[in-house]
Amino acid sequence: MALKNFKFNVIESNKFARVGVIETHRGNIQTPAFMPVGTQATVKACLIDDVIKTGSEIILSNTYHLMIRPGVDRIISAGGLHKFMNCKLPILTDSGGFQVMSLSKLNKVDREKGAIFNSHVDGKKFILSPEESIRVQKGLDSDIVMIMDECPKKTTDYKVINKSMELSIYWAERSKIAFGLNPHKALFGIIQGGLFKDLRTKSLNNLIKIGFDGYAIGGLAVGESQNEMFSVLDDLKNIMPDDKPRYLMGVGTPADILGAVKRGVDMFDCVMPTRSGRTGLAFTWNGRVNIKNNKYKNDNEPLDPNCSNLNLNKYSKNYINHLFNTNEILGSTLLTLHNINFYQELMSSIRENIKKGTFDKFHDEYIDKL
Amino acid sequence: MALKNFKFNVIESNKFARVGVIETHRGNIQTPAFMPVGTQATVKACLIDDVIKTGSEIILSNTYHLMIRPGVDRIISAGGLHKFMNCKLPILTDSGGFQVMSLSKLNKVDREKGAIFNSHVDGKKFILSPEESIRVQKGLDSDIVMIMDECPKKTTDYKVINKSMELSIYWAERSKIAFGLNPHKALFGIIQGGLFKDLRTKSLNNLIKIGFDGYAIGGLAVGESQNEMFSVLDDLKNIMPDDKPRYLMGVGTPADILGAVKRGVDMFDCVMPTRSGRTGLAFTWNGRVNIKNNKYKNDNEPLDPNCSNLNLNKYSKNYINHLFNTNEILGSTLLTLHNINFYQELMSSIRENIKKGTFDKFHDEYIDKL
Incomplete structure (x- = not known):
């Protein structure tokens, strides 16, 4: 039987904020969506069944970490990442490019060969090209x-950002060709251009010409x-x-997240909730709590006390x-x-408030508190 | 409403091996029973709800560790250990004596005052008397x-073991008085006497005279x-x-455990499954597996593959x-x-085989394998 195709529909808008549904053959994802990060084929410190119980409908995993340990061959032999880590949810993987730039000992970025780096x-030496990613x-x-892009460090140097953006467009074309026809999966382009409006616009227009199933905003955070x-x-x-x-x-x-949803963003990922969870910082509706504090x-x-999930209120x-x-x-768990x-x-509250037409009020109530 | 009283019944015997039920006001415990160890008010690396799903019906926690951190007052303020750690199962606590001898910087054992030690x-200085425990x-x-006893290191010195056993009997009397009337709880005596049959017999007879709800065998392992x-x-x-x-x-x-059940033991605790779990050693019906091995x-x-619990076979x-x-x-979890x-x-297999009258066969099949 053919796998269900990837699909996205906006079902409700409130100015630029919008509620939608991403359909994948592994299940639907309500947007705006937050993707917990499962770096090394595990959402750190958690059983995946418990992550699902939090209402997570998709997770993110990192190509760089997985290609180094355990290596893609071991995951292929296990029948893919879902089976390897016992995850029924859809999974988004990044291209590995960001971690190559930030974690590895990067030897060289070569326009044709890709990024040459040591783990x-x-x-150990690796070469990550758009095709290899x-x-x-x-x-x-x-x-x-995700396509492989070059994600430069924050800089006000227009030339550096422009050059990097142009390289990313070239790699985007190669990524699209390497991806081929996989209608049950999605390939997302990544907009670069730093803080320069004209470069962001140029990057987006070039990506649209190539044609992707979704558009990511890179080079922020x-x-x-x-x-x-x-x-x-x-x-x-x-x-x-829009579509x-x-x-x-x-x-x-x-x-x-509140501010970005107001500006039309549908999907997010961040290590903040998981990393903070391991170091004693809790997010609550009344702001952050450092649980190590003597008080x-x-x-x-x-x-x-209102949490009804996983006995967490016990x-x-x-x-x-x-x-x-x-x-x-x-404690970390x-x-x-x-x-x-x-x-x-x-x-979930964001989606409800968009549907009810009260998102701006919700945004203003919580933007300074959270 | 009055709490249900502590009770024990043997319901089936197979030579010395026996199946029984311990009744407590927090639930029944089928024996022979294994108690996972929750040293510091947590069975390490596990959610208590998942520990319950393994079929555990009672856990053990350590008085020494809890009196040092977080201290008994914080646990009293939380409404007791069950509420503190969100554990519905019955809990057995040791007296603290064993860890005082093995972990602390023990300054002195005083017949009247108890054990004087530094955490x-x-x-920090503490004094643990039978009454304080x-x-x-x-x-x-x-x-x-559990009553507080003195648990000497293994030695062939009869005099040392005898003196320690006599001290333990004196402390057992004081423990019994301090415990008072608590029919919904149980107080267990601890037989000492090392490897000397006459001292073990004397220890047991003295404890029986004092009268306890259960008898533990200490000074082994x-x-x-x-x-x-x-x-x-x-x-x-x-x-x-027998009763x-x-x-x-x-x-x-x-x-x-197999050998001890054959000799009439009903209850066990050990850090082996939990500690091994954190260091990469798995127990299976085919023997032990070092999961870190490259193969x-x-x-x-x-x-x-036959495990039907907690998706562990996934x-x-x-x-x-x-x-x-x-x-x-x-991995640890x-x-x-x-x-x-x-x-x-x-x-569970031990209990089934005792009930079916096939325990000796089961014992012989697995005693060398496990």
């Missing part, structure tokens, strides 16, 4: 594949201010195609404080699940 | 309370051989009261090997749950 784990992502059998980020989104919201999902990569805080030793209330701040003080793994659950509650 | 965490355990609100341990149990099986649960403390491997990189079969050895190679917390689940399958 941050054992120094697609080959690996196909081996992982992910549902949304790299150190710019929230206002700078929102300014780029303000420019893009008027020119991005394709829009994905803001690597973002961000709950407030970042929680006497606090027998849960982080959220664990007090006193208890979680104790778990962090004694370096117990369960409970707080990661709490944070993912909070992020999914946030996305 | 292994921050050097009972007071702490009552604060924890555990269901089975301290370095003696399995044969030495079985020899002590062979002596005790003929003289321990009270018998608990072999800190034991052991699956083979240890499992190509093994896409689960540790136990995770391959290849995947768990990858998790340990990348230091992912999920999956292997700990696998091991606890295996131990509970073992206990």
Whole structure:
């Protein structure tokens, strides 16, 4: 039987904010959506069945980490990433480019060959070309594949950003060819151009000419201010195609997400809820809580008494404080699940408020609090 | 409404091996029972709801660790240990004595005052008397309370063991008085006497005179051989009261458990399944598996394809090997749950075989394999 094709529909709009549904053969994803990050084929510290119970409908995994450990061949032999990590949800994989630039010892970026680098784990040499990135992502059998781009560090140097954007367009063309016809999967283009409006516009127009199933905004969450980020989104919201999902990569805080949804973004990923969960920081509707703080030793209330999920409201701040003080793994697990659950509650509330036409009010109520 | 009283009944015997039920106001425990260890108010790396799904009906927690961190007052303020750690199962707590001897910087054992020691965490001074141990355990609100004994290191010095046994009997009397009338809880005496039959007999007879709800065998699993341990149990099986649960403390491997059940033991606790789970060692019906071994990189079969619990049969050895190679917390979680689940399958099979009258055959089939 043929696999169901990838599809996206906007079902409700509230100014630029919009509610939609991404259909994949592995299940539907309600947008705006938050994707928990499963770097090394595991959402750190959590059973995948529990991640699903938080309302997560898609996760992200990292091509760079997986190609280094365990290597794509082991995952192919297991029947793909879903089977390897026992994940029924759709999976989006990045191209590996971002981590090559940020984590590896990068030797050279070659226009034809790609990125030549040494692994941050054992120094082993790899070459990642646009074609190789697609080959690996196909081996992982992910549902949304990202093109390989060059993601430069934040700079005000127009020439550097322009050159990098042009290289990314060339690689986008090659990625599209390497991806071929896979209607049950999606291939997303990535808009580059830093903080320059004309370069962002040029990047997007070139990507549209090539034609992708979705458009991601790259080169943000790299150190710019929230206002700078929102300014780029303000420019893009008027020119991005309405009928394709829009994905803001690597973002961000709950407030970042609220502001980006207001500017038309449909998809997000960020390590913030999971990484914070392992280090003692909890997100709540009343703002952030550092659970290691001594004052929680006497606090027998849960982080959220209204949480009805995974018995999370049965664990007090006193208890979680104790778990962090004694370096117990369960502390990381409970707080990661709490944070993912909070992020999914946030996305669900965003969708509800867009549908009810009250999103602006909701945005204004929480943008400074979260 | 009055709480249900503690109760024990043997319902089936097969020579010395026996199946029974311990009734507590928090639920029944089928014996022979294995108690996973939740040292610091958490069964390490696991959600308690998942521990319950393995078929565990009681857990053990450690008075020494809890009195140091977070301290009994914080647990009392939370409404007791069950509420603190969100555990509906009955809990047995040890007296703290064993860890004082093995972990702390012990300054002195005083016949009247108890054990005077400095915490292994921050050097803070504590005094643990029989009365203080009972007071702490009552604060924890555990269901089975252990008397405080002196648990000497393995030695062939008769005088040392005799003196220690006599001290333990004196402390047992004081523990019984401090415990008072708590019919909905149980107080267990602990038989000492090392490898000396006459001292073990004397210890047991003195404890029976004082009168306890159950009798534990202490001072084993301290370095003696399995044969030495079985020899002590062979002596005790003929003289321990039939109508009270018998608990072999800190034991052991699956083979240890099989041999001890054959000699009439009803209850066990051991860190082996949990600690091994965190370090890459899996228990299976075919023996032990070191999941870090390179050969499992190509093994896409689960540790136990017949496991129907917690989706554990959805995770391959290849995947768990990858998790340990990348230091992912999920590796510890999956292997700990696998091991606890295996131990509970073992206990369930033991009970079934005793009921069917086939325990000796089962014992002989697995004693060398496990």
